[in-house]
Structures are given as structure tokens and as C-alpha cells.
Amino acid sequence: xxxxxxxxxxxxxxxxxxxxxxxxxxxxxxxxxxxxxxxxxxxxxxxxxxxxxxxxxxxxxxxxxxxxxxxxxxxxxxxxxxxxxxxxxxxxxxxxxxxxxxxxxxxxxxxxxxxxxxxxxxxxxxxxxxxxxxxxxxxxxxxxxxxxxxxxxxxxxxxxxxxxxxxxxxxxxxxxxxxxxxxxxxxxxxxxxxxxxxxxxxxxxxxxxxxxxxxxxxxxxxxxxx
Numbered sequence: 001x002x003x004x005x006x007x008x009x010x011x012x013x014x015x016x017x018x019x020x021x022x023x024x025x026x027x028x029x030x031x032x033x034x035x036x037x038x039x040x041x042x043x044x045x046x047x048x049x050x051x052x053x054x055x056x057x058x059x060x061x062x063x064x065x066x067x068x069x070x071x072x073x074x075x076x077x078x079x080x081x082x083x084x085x086x087x088x089x090x091x092x093x094x095x096x097x098x099x100x101x102x103x104x105x106x107x108x109x110x111x112x113x114x115x116x117x118x119x120x121x122x123x124x125x126x127x128x129x130x131x132x133x134x135x136x137x138x139x140x141x142x143x144x145x146x147x148x149x150x151x152x153x154x155x156x157x158x159x160x161x162x163x164x165x166x167x168x169x170x171x172x173x174x175x176x177x178x179x180x181x182x183x184x185x186x187x188x189x190x191x192x193x194x195x196x197x198x199x200x201x202x203x204x205x206x207x208x209x210x211x212x213x214x215x216x217x218x219x220x221x222x223x224x225x226x
Contacts, residue, residue: 007055011176014048015138018172019110022145025165026102029092031157035080038161042072045168049175061175068171076164084157094154102152106145113140135176142169 021041028034046068053061095102117137146166150159 007051010051011048011055011135012138014044014051015135015172015176017044018048018168019138019141019145022142022149022165022169023103023106025149025161026106026145026152027099029099031084031093031155032081034093034158034161035077035084038080038164039073039077041165041168042068042076045072045171048172052175064171064175072164072168080157080160093158095152096154097152102148105152106148109144109148110141113137113144116140132176136173139169139173139176142166142172145169 018041021037021044024037025034025041028037046065048065049061049068050065053059053065097105114137117133117140143166146162146164146169149162149165151162153159153162
């Protein structure tokens with residue numbers, strides 16, 4: 001395309017931004033700030049999909065970018081903010097693991113993703129092959145950090161945000177691989193959106209039953225706390 005290293009550098013910059021926002025999600029202590037960080041991550045994901053569409057010459061990726069920008073940057077964050085207001089959850093995020101240990105664990109997971117993804121995806125020093133390998137490493141890191149957030153956060157809303165972040169990593173991996181069918185990306189997004197709806201209903205049931213969305217309250221009903 002005559003752009004030299006520009007597609008390579010921009011893809012890494014955008015993918016690195018998505019990964020950085022995963023750490024921001026782990027660091028935030030207020031629910032509102034967590035949701036806003038998720039919206040920013042969705043916006044960067046949309047820009048990444050659009051850039052990959054340009055770099056790969058795949059018009060279908062522009063559809064993925066539009067969906068990400070509309071759903072992940074606007075619709076889903078607005079819905080989560082509405083849930084927070086409806087349940088009066090203006091408070092700090094309940095954590096099962098402190099912020100410091102969570103960040104350390106996050107760095108370790110990124111290292112694990114890089115060490116396992118780069119060798120498994122092949123070798124190369126430049127060009128599309130190297131770009132895809134390293135973007136997949138970034139995407140796997142985002143997935144693992146999303147899982148870490150779901151595990152280390154006790155608030156149901158925060159766990160939903162972790163699920164959304166995990167799905168952002170899956171979409172990042174999909175758009176990074178040239179020739180990935182659009183139906184795969186849309187089916188993945190649709191599946192996780194359905195899971196988000198189910199999770200939202202689950203949150204309301206927890207609130208109505210226990211007058212809280214702290215999942216630790218479920219322990220006494222599982223017989224784990226006497």
C-alpha cells in the first residue's frame with residue numbers, strides 16, 4: 001500500500017491503548033469511573049477495527065468498527081450507568097484482591113500471554129505476519145485481564161464490565177487476523193451481549209433478594225459462611 005511501517009505502528013499503538021485501558025479498569029475504585037474506562041476501551045477498539053479494515057483492505061471491518069463505536073462506546077455504558085443510578089450504587093468497587101496485587105497479577109498475565117502467544121503464532125520480524133502475531137499477544141492479554149477483573153471484583157456490575165472487557169479482547173483478536181469472516185466477529189459480539197443482558201437480570205435479582213450487589217452475600221446461602 002506504500003505506507004511502509006505506518007499500518008504496523010498504528011495497529012500497535014491502538015492495540016496497546018486497548019491493553020492500557022484494561023489496566024485502568026483494574027485500577028479504578030469507583031463504579032462510574034470503571035464504566036467510563038470501558039467506554040473509552042470500546043472507542044479504541046472501534047478505531048482499531050477501522051484501521052485494520054483500512055490496512056487489510058477489508059470493508060467488513062468497518063461494520064465491526066461501527067458496531068463497536070455505537071454499542072460499546074455509547075449504548076452499553078449508558079445502560080450500565082442507568083443500572084448504577086437505579087440501584088443507587090454510587091460507591092467504591094468491592095474487591096476480593098487489592099488494587100496493588102491485582103496490578104501485579106495483571107502484569108504477570110500479560111507476560112504469560114506474550115510468552116505463549118508469540119511462539120505459538122509463528123516467527124517473523126516484519127510485515128503482516130509479525131503484525132498479526134503481536135496483535136494476538138495484545139488481544140490475549142486483554143482477555144486475561146478481563147478474566148482477572150471478573151475474578152477479583154465482588155460487585156456484580158464490575159464483573160459485567162470484566163466480561164465486556166474480555167469480549168473486547170476477543171474482538172481485537174478477530175480483527176487482527178486477515179480474512180476473519182465478519183459472521184465470526186458478529187456472532188461473538190452477539191453471544192456476549194446476550195450474556196450481558198442475562199447478567200443484568202441477575203444483578204437485579206441479587207439486589208432484590210439481598211439488598212446489595214456484592215456477590216459475597218451469596219456465600220452464606222451456599223453454606224460457606226456460618
